Amino acid sequence: MFVLVALYLLLINLLAFAAFRADKRAAEQGRYRTPESTLLLLAAIGGTSGAFAASQIFRHKTRKQPFRTMLWMIAIAQAGLMAWLYARALAAR
Numbered sequence: 001m002f003v004l005v006a007l008y009l010l011l012i013n014l015l016a017f018a019a020f021r022a023d024k025r026a027a028e029q030g031r032y033r034t035p036e037s038t039l040l041l042l043a044a045i046g047g048t049s050g051a052f053a054a055s056q057i058f059r060h061k062t063r064k065q066p067f068r069t070m071l072w073m074i075a076i077a078q079a080g081l082m083a084w085l086y087a088r089a090l091a092a093r
Contacts, residue, residue: 012042012045016039048078
């Protein structure tokens with residue numbers, strides 16, 4: 001089970017990273033952009049690390065509000081979920 005979760009997180013983070021990179025290139029070239037809702041969805045389903053990494057590396061969406069706030073809210077919610085799952089696993093021992 002752990003291997004499947006790790007593989008999923010690796011893939012979704014790579015996908016989020018690639019989506020941010022593609023959107024940055026599209027912005028620079030004046031082409032069709034990836035909707036912010038799609039970028040946030042990729043983060044929400046596990047790609048938060050990839051989204052943050054790409055945002056910093058490509059300097060993309062670093063000052064855009066409310067996008068940044070939403071991305072941080074997703075990260076905080078995910079951290080809370082992970083803490084809750086960890087506490088539950090400890091209690092089950």
